Amino acid sequence: MTNWRPDPSQLRRPAYLSLAEQIARAVQEGKLVNGTKLPTHRRMADDLGLSVQTVSRAYDDLIRRGLISGEIGRGSFVQTQAREPEPPYLPERLGEVIDLSILKPVCEQIHVDKFRQAFAWLSENLPASSALSFRPNMVFPRHRAIATEWLARCGLDVSPLNVSVTNGATSGMTVALMSVAPPGSTVATEVVSHHTLVPLSTYLGLHLEGLAIDEEGMIPEALDEACRKGPIRAIFLQPSVINPMAALMSAGRREALAAVAAKHDIAIIENDVLGPMVEGRAPPMAAFAPERTLYVTSFTKITVPGLRIGYLVAPDRYVAAVANRHLVSNWMATPAMAEIATRWVSDGTAMELVNWQRRALVSRHAIAAETLAGLSYRAHPQSLHVWLPLSGSHTEDAFVAQARLRGVGIAPGKSFHTTDQGWTPALRISLGSTTESELRTGLAIVASLAQGNPEELLLAI
Structure with missing residues (x-):
C-alpha cells in the first residue's frame, strides 16, 4: 500500500x-x-x-x-507495464490434459462429414459474386432473406433489411457495441458476463458497469438505479443459457428489463448464440423491445465450430450505424461460409445438427449429474457447460492450478466477472469439448478436489 x-x-x-x-x-x-x-x-x-x-x-x-x-x-x-487479459481457456491442449476450459458443442464424425459435404457442394455451386465481389450488397441480399427464416426459429419476425451477416457472434458483439456506445460512454451488463466483454470494452474505450443478478440474470431495479445515478448508453445481456451461470431468463424478467430500457431510452445488445436449441425459452429480448435491441446469434455453438457465421439484427434507428461499423471493422462476412449457412438453413441441415446437439447434451448432463453428485452447481438441459461455485475456503487460482496438475483444464470464474465487488469464487466447466470418457474422468477429478480440504490442496501446489 x-x-x-x-x-x-x-x-x-x-x-x-x-x-x-x-x-x-x-x-x-x-x-x-x-x-x-x-x-x-x-x-x-x-x-x-x-x-x-x-x-x-x-x-x-x-x-x-x-x-x-x-x-x-x-x-x-x-500497472505501468502492458498486460493483456488471459483467456479463460487453455491456449492450446498440451499432452494428456483433459480440456474442460473452452466452450464447445459436442462434436463427432457427423460434423466433419457434414462440413466436407458442404464444401463439396460449394465447389460446384459457389456463385461468382461470392468469389469475386467486394460489395456486400452484391453478395448478401439472398442470404439476408434466408436468415429471416432462421431468425423466425429464434423467435423473431424481422425484415431482411434489418439483418447483417457477420463472421460469428464476436463480430456481431463488436459491431453492436460500436454502433450504440461511443468511446467514453457506459455500458451496463451482469456482474457475471461474457469473457470477451471486459477487454472488448477496454479496447473500444467504454466504461463497463457490472450490475447485480439473481437466479434469472440482471435485476431490473439494479438497472433502473444505475440509470438514475449516471448516463447508461446500453445494456449487454445473455438471457438464454449461454451466460456463465447457465441461467434462463423468464418472459416476465425480459419484459421488466425492456420497460426499464424504454424508460431511460437505452439500447439493448442481446447475445443469443444458442438460438433455437434452448427448448421452452421465452421470446428474445428483441421481441419485447424491437425498437432498441440489437440481436446477435450465430451457428458455431450449435452446429459446427468451423461455421463462423452469424446474424446481427438491428432496429431501423441503428441500421445505418451497424452497416458503417461493420464495413470499417470487418468489411463483410466470409461469403463461402455464408453460402454454407444459407444452404443448411434452407435444406434443414442446421436444425438437424441443432437437434443432434440437444440429444448429445442429455448424455453429457447425465454424466455431470452422476460425477458431481453432492456438489451444488448450476446448469440447464441445453447448456454447454456447468457453473460450479466453490465452497469453504477454496480459491479459484489454487483450484484451477491443482486441477491442471492432475491433468484437467477448467475456466476460473474471475474471467467472466465484470467488477471486483461481491465476488463468489466459481468455475465454468465445459461439457462438450472432450469425449464422454474424458468428461467423466475430468469431472471426477474436479469433484474430488471440490470435496477435499483446500488447505491440503494449497500445500500440494
Missing part, C-alpha cells in the same frame, strides 16, 4: 474523472510505481468523502487506460 493519497481539495466535477486524473498523474510522475496496491474502493471513498460508485468508475477508467489492474479478491494495483 502506498503513502501517496489523492488531494480531495483538487477534485472537480465529474469527480470520478478528476480522481482518475490525479492517480494517472501520480503514476506518470513516479509517485505510484508498478505493482503498488491502491486503497480499496470503500477506503478511498471514505478518505475522500465520495461514493463507492464514484471511486469504482475512477478505477474502471484507469483500468481502461491500462494504468491499473483489478484482481478479484486481491485489490487494485498500479
Whole structure:
C-alpha cells in the first residue's frame, strides 16, 4: 500500500474523472510505481468523502487506460507495464490434459462429414459474386432473406433489411457495441458476463458497469438505479443459457428489463448464440423491445465450430450505424461460409445438427449429474457447460492450478466477472469439448478436489 493519497481539495466535477486524473498523474510522475496496491474502493471513498460508485468508475477508467489492474479478491494495483487479459481457456491442449476450459458443442464424425459435404457442394455451386465481389450488397441480399427464416426459429419476425451477416457472434458483439456506445460512454451488463466483454470494452474505450443478478440474470431495479445515478448508453445481456451461470431468463424478467430500457431510452445488445436449441425459452429480448435491441446469434455453438457465421439484427434507428461499423471493422462476412449457412438453413441441415446437439447434451448432463453428485452447481438441459461455485475456503487460482496438475483444464470464474465487488469464487466447466470418457474422468477429478480440504490442496501446489 502506498503513502501517496489523492488531494480531495483538487477534485472537480465529474469527480470520478478528476480522481482518475490525479492517480494517472501520480503514476506518470513516479509517485505510484508498478505493482503498488491502491486503497480499496470503500477506503478511498471514505478518505475522500465520495461514493463507492464514484471511486469504482475512477478505477474502471484507469483500468481502461491500462494504468491499473483489478484482481478479484486481491485489490487494485498500479500497472505501468502492458498486460493483456488471459483467456479463460487453455491456449492450446498440451499432452494428456483433459480440456474442460473452452466452450464447445459436442462434436463427432457427423460434423466433419457434414462440413466436407458442404464444401463439396460449394465447389460446384459457389456463385461468382461470392468469389469475386467486394460489395456486400452484391453478395448478401439472398442470404439476408434466408436468415429471416432462421431468425423466425429464434423467435423473431424481422425484415431482411434489418439483418447483417457477420463472421460469428464476436463480430456481431463488436459491431453492436460500436454502433450504440461511443468511446467514453457506459455500458451496463451482469456482474457475471461474457469473457470477451471486459477487454472488448477496454479496447473500444467504454466504461463497463457490472450490475447485480439473481437466479434469472440482471435485476431490473439494479438497472433502473444505475440509470438514475449516471448516463447508461446500453445494456449487454445473455438471457438464454449461454451466460456463465447457465441461467434462463423468464418472459416476465425480459419484459421488466425492456420497460426499464424504454424508460431511460437505452439500447439493448442481446447475445443469443444458442438460438433455437434452448427448448421452452421465452421470446428474445428483441421481441419485447424491437425498437432498441440489437440481436446477435450465430451457428458455431450449435452446429459446427468451423461455421463462423452469424446474424446481427438491428432496429431501423441503428441500421445505418451497424452497416458503417461493420464495413470499417470487418468489411463483410466470409461469403463461402455464408453460402454454407444459407444452404443448411434452407435444406434443414442446421436444425438437424441443432437437434443432434440437444440429444448429445442429455448424455453429457447425465454424466455431470452422476460425477458431481453432492456438489451444488448450476446448469440447464441445453447448456454447454456447468457453473460450479466453490465452497469453504477454496480459491479459484489454487483450484484451477491443482486441477491442471492432475491433468484437467477448467475456466476460473474471475474471467467472466465484470467488477471486483461481491465476488463468489466459481468455475465454468465445459461439457462438450472432450469425449464422454474424458468428461467423466475430468469431472471426477474436479469433484474430488471440490470435496477435499483446500488447505491440503494449497500445500500440494
